[in-house]
Amino acid sequence: MQNSLASNATPEDTINLRLVFQYLRNYWALVLGVTGVVTILGVTLAFFAAPKYTAVTSVYIETRAENVVDVKAILSGFGSDNKLLQSQIEIIGSNGVAKRVINDHDLENSAEFRQVPSYLAEILEKITGEPPATTSLEQRVLDGLHVTLNRNTTVVDLSYQAGTPEMAAELADGFAEAYLADKLATKFDSIRQASEWLSIRLAELGVKVRSSEQAVEQFRNEFNLQLAGSGTINEKQIATLNQQLVFARTKTAESQARVDQIEKVLVRGGSTSSFADAAQSAVITQLRAKASEVERKEAALTVKYSHKHPAVVSVRSQLTDLRAQIEKELQRIVDTAQNELAVAQRREASIAGSLEELRDVTNTENHAQVYLRELVREAAANRTLYESFLARLKETQEFEKMNSVSSRILSPAEIPSNASFPNKKLFLLVSAVLGLIIGTALALLIEQFDNTLKSKEDVEKRIGLPLFSQVPLIDGHASASRLKTFFSFFGSKHASTARGAKNNDALSNEITHFASENPLSHYAESIRELRSRVKFSRLDNPIKTLLITSAIPGEGKSTISRNLAHYTAKAGERVLFIDADMRRQISADAPGDQKEKSLADVLTGKVTFAEATKHEEGSNLYYLPAPSHRELWETAELLSSKAMKTLLDGASKSFDLVIIDSPPTLPLIDSRVLSHVVDATVLVASWNHTDGGLVEQAKELLDQTPGKTLGVILNNFDVSKAKLNKHQASYGYGYYK
Numbered sequence: 001m002q003n004s005l006a007s008n009a010t011p012e013d014t015i016n017l018r019l020v021f022q023y024l025r026n027y028w029a030l031v032l033g034v035t036g037v038v039t040i041l042g043v044t045l046a047f048f049a050a051p052k053y054t055a056v057t058s059v060y061i062e063t064r065a066e067n068v069v070d071v072k073a074i075l076s077g078f079g080s081d082n083k084l085l086q087s088q089i090e091i092i093g094s095n096g097v098a099k100r101v102i103n104d105h106d107l108e109n110s111a112e113f114r115q116v117p118s119y120l121a122e123i124l125e126k127i128t129g130e131p132p133a134t135t136s137l138e139q140r141v142l143d144g145l146h147v148t149l150n151r152n153t154t155v156v157d158l159s160y161q162a163g164t165p166e167m168a169a170e171l172a173d174g175f176a177e178a179y180l181a182d183k184l185a186t187k188f189d190s191i192r193q194a195s196e197w198l199s200i201r202l203a204e205l206g207v208k209v210r211s212s213e214q215a216v217e218q219f220r221n222e223f224n225l226q227l228a229g230s231g232t233i234n235e236k237q238i239a240t241l242n243q244q245l246v247f248a249r250t251k252t253a254e255s256q257a258r259v260d261q262i263e264k265v266l267v268r269g270g271s272t273s274s275f276a277d278a279a280q281s282a283v284i285t286q287l288r289a290k291a292s293e294v295e296r297k298e299a300a301l302t303v304k305y306s307h308k309h310p311a312v313v314s315v316r317s318q319l320t321d322l323r324a325q326i327e328k329e330l331q332r333i334v335d336t337a338q339n340e341l342a343v344a345q346r347r348e349a350s351i352a353g354s355l356e357e358l359r360d361v362t363n364t365e366n367h368a369q370v371y372l373r374e375l376v377r378e379a380a381a382n383r384t385l386y387e388s389f390l391a392r393l394k395e396t397q398e399f400e401k402m403n404s405v406s407s408r409i410l411s412p413a414e415i416p417s418n419a420s421f422p423n424k425k426l427f428l429l430v431s432a433v434l435g436l437i438i439g440t441a442l443a444l445l446i447e448q449f450d451n452t453l454k455s456k457e458d459v460e461k462r463i464g465l466p467l468f469s470q471v472p473l474i475d476g477h478a479s480a481s482r483l484k485t486f487f488s489f490f491g492s493k494h495a496s497t498a499r500g501a502k503n504n505d506a507l508s509n510e511i512t513h514f515a516s517e518n519p520l521s522h523y524a525e526s527i528r529e530l531r532s533r534v535k536f537s538r539l540d541n542p543i544k545t546l547l548i549t550s551a552i553p554g555e556g557k558s559t560i561s562r563n564l565a566h567y568t569a570k571a572g573e574r575v576l577f578i579d580a581d582m583r584r585q586i587s588a589d590a591p592g593d594q595k596e597k598s599l600a601d602v603l604t605g606k607v608t609f610a611e612a613t614k615h616e617e618g619s620n621l622y623y624l625p626a627p628s629h630r631e632l633w634e635t636a637e638l639l640s641s642k643a644m645k646t647l648l649d650g651a652s653k654s655f656d657l658v659i660i661d662s663p664p665t666l667p668l669i670d671s672r673v674l675s676h677v678v679d680a681t682v683l684v685a686s687w688n689h690t691d692g693g694l695v696e697q698a699k700e701l702l703d704q705t706p707g708k709t710l711g712v713i714l715n716n717f718d719v720s721k722a723k724l725n726k727h728q729a730s731y732g733y734g735y736y737k
Contacts, residue, residue, distance in 0.1 A: 027443035034439030035432060042431020045422070052421035055168040055413035056159045057176045061088050062406030063154050085154060088407075089147050092158065092179045098138040100178035105170060112163050113140050144168075145175060155410060165415045172413035180407060191396055198393040205386040212379035219375055223368040238362065241355040248348040255341035262334055283329050291322040453695065454688050459712045462692040463699055468682060468711035469530040471560055472522040472719050474514055512562035516570045522719060527567045530560070530713060534682070537710055544652035545678040549662045549671040550685065551698035556715040557684040561661040569621035573656035576613070579626040580662045580674060582635045598627040602647060603638040609647060622655070635663075640673040648677055665698040675702045680710045687714040 063084050091097065107113050115134055144161045158175050162168040298315045305312050453459055456467040515527040534543055548561040558581070565577040582600055597612040602624070614623040638644065651658045660678060662671040675681050681702055685695045695712065702709050 027446065030446075031436065031439035031443050034442060035435035038435030038438060039428065039431045042427045042434070043424070046424045046427035049422045050163065051419035052161045052163065053165040053168040053416045053418075054159050054161045054420035055165070055172040055416050056157050057172040057413040058410040059156050059158060059176050059179065060408050060410050061085060061154045061156060085149060085156075088179075089149060089156060091182070092147050092156070092175060093142055093145060095136075095138045095142075097175065097178045097182050098141050100182060101171065101174045102137060102141060104178065105174050107141060108137060110167075112167060113137060115140065141171075144171065160413075161420060165417070169413040169415045173409075176409050176412075180409070183407060195393065195396045198389055198396060202386070202389045202393055205382065205389055209379070209382045209386045212375065212382045216372070216375045216379050219368075219372055223372075235362070238355065238358055241351060241358060245348065245351045245355055248344065248351050252341070252344040252348050255337065255344045258337040259341050262337060284326055287322055287326045287329065291319060291326065294319045294322060450688075451691050451693060452688050453685050453690055453692050453712075453714060458692060459714070463683075463695055463712055465683070465699065465709060466533075466711040468533040468713050469526045470687065470714045470717040471526040471530070471556075472717045474511060474523055511559055513566050515563040516566045523563070524567070526717070527560075527563050530564060530682075531568055531571075533711065534680070537680070541679075543657070543679045543710075544655075545648050545658040545660065545680075547660045547662055547671065547674050547678040547681040548684060549674075549681065549698075549702075550664050550683060551666050551690065551694040553664050553667070555664070555684045555686045555690060557664075558661050560684055560713060560715060561659050565621055565659045566619070568657055568659075569616070569619045572620065574620045574622075574654070576622045576624065576651050576655040576658045578624045578651075578658065578660045580639060580660050580670065582626045582638070583663055583668060583670070598625050600627040600635075600638060603641060603643045605643070609650065636669045636673050639670055640676070644674075645677050652679075665701055666694060672701050672704065675708055676705055678708070681708050682710055682713060684713045684715050687717040689716065 061084075102108060146159045146161070148157045148159070149155075150157065158172055158179075160168050160172040160175065162171060294315055298312065298319060301309070301312045301315055453462065459465060459467045514521070515524040518524055534546060537543065548557050548564075550557045562577065565575050569575040578599060580599060582598075597607050599612070601607045602609050602612045609624075612624055614625065615621070616623065648658065660674060662674050665671040665683075671681075683695060683698060683702070699709055
């Protein structure tokens with residue numbers, strides 16, 4: 001289905017507000033009518049509705065636990081929780097609180113809360129035989145309650161709406177008091193239940209603690225697992241030996257490193273004087289200093305004397321003695337390092353042996369210790385749990401002594417002086433807005449399902465043909481056309497067009513000559529546009545015979561074809577107008593006596609073309625009227641005859657343009673027959689009235705000879721409705737009148 005809103009949408013804006021307002025403007029009467037009706041209904045309801053009064057009570061809700069004891073672990077409902085406020089609001093509106101209010105205020109006997117079946121319910125009961133559904137008294141009482149949380153506070157407002165001011169104030173306070181009483185009762189019940197449960201559980205835990213501690217002592221005595229500080233005696237000894245073993249292994253490693261260094265020097269063939277201990281020895285340092293001094297002395301004597309000189313021999317003897325002392329000292333250091341390594345290894349082995357013996361002794365003790373630790377852990381856990389429950393029992397007993405809750409009423413309800421319902425101003429505003437919304441939705445719904453042709457885009461997309469012209473309404477006929485367009489949505493468009501066809505049976509000279517007699521009018525401009533489009537559509541093969549038809553009756557094709565003929569003739573061209581609608585006579589304005597000679601007479605050979613043709617005085621327009629004395633059933637045969645083709649061939653040579661007004665295409669075959677013998681065809685559709693699907697069907701029927709259907713004319717174009725629509729070709733209407 002064609003959606004005009006969607007088809008007129010542009011890529012740059014999804015919803016064209018100008019188009020929406022234009023569519024609403026087209027249906028302003030509908031929108032205002034619906035708005036008025038809904039507003040009247042709303043105001044009537046406001047004046048006749050039973051008044052309601054609202055009273056408000058403010059209640060402070062404490063969200064923090066008391067500082068006396070930490071009861072949050074016992075009563076989670078009274079602890080600090082982010083969801084506490086919402087939970088308390090739900091409690092205020094619960095059936096339990098409502099029952100307290102009912103009992104405290106004897107609402108079972110209140111006439112306001114007595115449920116009386118409506119007339120509709122009684123009728124349904126008689127029809128179905130089933131009793132009407134009823135709501136509980138608690139629900140009826142809760143219907144008037146409204147709880148609101150004040151922003152950024154823990155204060156809630158309890159507003160109650162009732163039929164009388166006194167009842168509203170009474171029940172607003174009643175719900176607040178019932179909530180506090182329910183909260184206090186809930187606290188006492190919870191504490192009492194917790195205290196009883198804690199006492200029973202504490203007695204059980206006491207027995208369990210004593211039993212587990214006795215089992216620990218009994219097992220220790222049985223395996224002689226006496227403690228020395230934080231562990232047993234054997235564990236302490238093992239820890240000491242472990243420390244000694246680590247120290248001994250460190251000492252052995254150091255001695256081994258010294259010996260390994262010396263052995264590496266010896267393996268490389270170096271002197272023992274090159275390892276670290278030799279460099280650190282004070283004796284070796286002194287001996288090496290003396291040897292250096294003697295070597296310098298030897299060098300000096302060798303320069304003066306020969307090798308055998310007594311002084312040289314004496315110095316060399318001293319040097320040999322010093323070197324022997326150094327080697328002896330080095331050997332002593334090596335022997336000392338090896339002895340220290342042997343001592344360290346023996347000490348390490350001794351400690352390791354003692355530790356291994358002690359571990360063997362404690363293996364049995366360790367197995368027993370594992371089980372002992374399990375017994376100790378169990379006893380400790382039982383003791384911790386017992387102490388925790390004991391502390392909670394004490395806290396609960398202290399909390400039970402408190403006979404109040406922290407929440408309280410901040411401001412009691414006052415008896416309202418004015419009714420809160422109905423708010424007549426609000427009813428008026430809401431009903432007006434609601435009516436406007438309904439009216440607007442209805443108007444847009446009508447437009448949504450409107451499948452008529454209204455724009456160039458509609459014609460090109462739906463029909464696949466160009467829009468030749470938009471012919472506006474002739475002054476004096478616009479109002480009737482607008483009413484017909486509006487009410488056509490609710491009725492049959494075909495019926496309205498049939499009625500329109502009867503009204504067009506007698507076309508006055510005022511209408512058929514309107515374009516030529518009012519050249520500056522909107523109408524004349526559209527006829528000029530149509531004439532130009534036809535004239536310049538085929539420059540290489542000018543159109544001499546033009547068929548003007550429509551999909552259904554009542555589209556105004558006869559008025560357009562006659563105005564086109566008159567205007568073209570006035571422009572200086574020789575024009576022949578052939579009225580080919582031989583099923584119905586609509587040529588009342590043709591000059592002369594049209595009842596004697598007609599198109600049918602020419603085609604049947606009764607008269608010649610010249611005898612049947614009428615000339616309009618003072619112009620280049622000639623008429624060939626349709627028969628008026630009878631209705632013919634063989635019109636299709638006449639129009640498809642050789643005589644018709646001969647007539648058109650001869651007329652196209654004698655006249656500049658031949659315009660043929662034919663019957664509608666869908667109900668009759670005449671136009672389809674004529675489309676084969678003319679140069680071109682133009683379809684006429686009523687703007688915002690003709691269904692696009694009908695025009696599309698007519699175009700398919702006429703396209704049996706491809707390329708002859710030139711375009712579409714939108715007739716009865718309402719300028720006042722379309723002037724805001726940027727898709728309408730009304731650019732020239734600002735100048736013409």
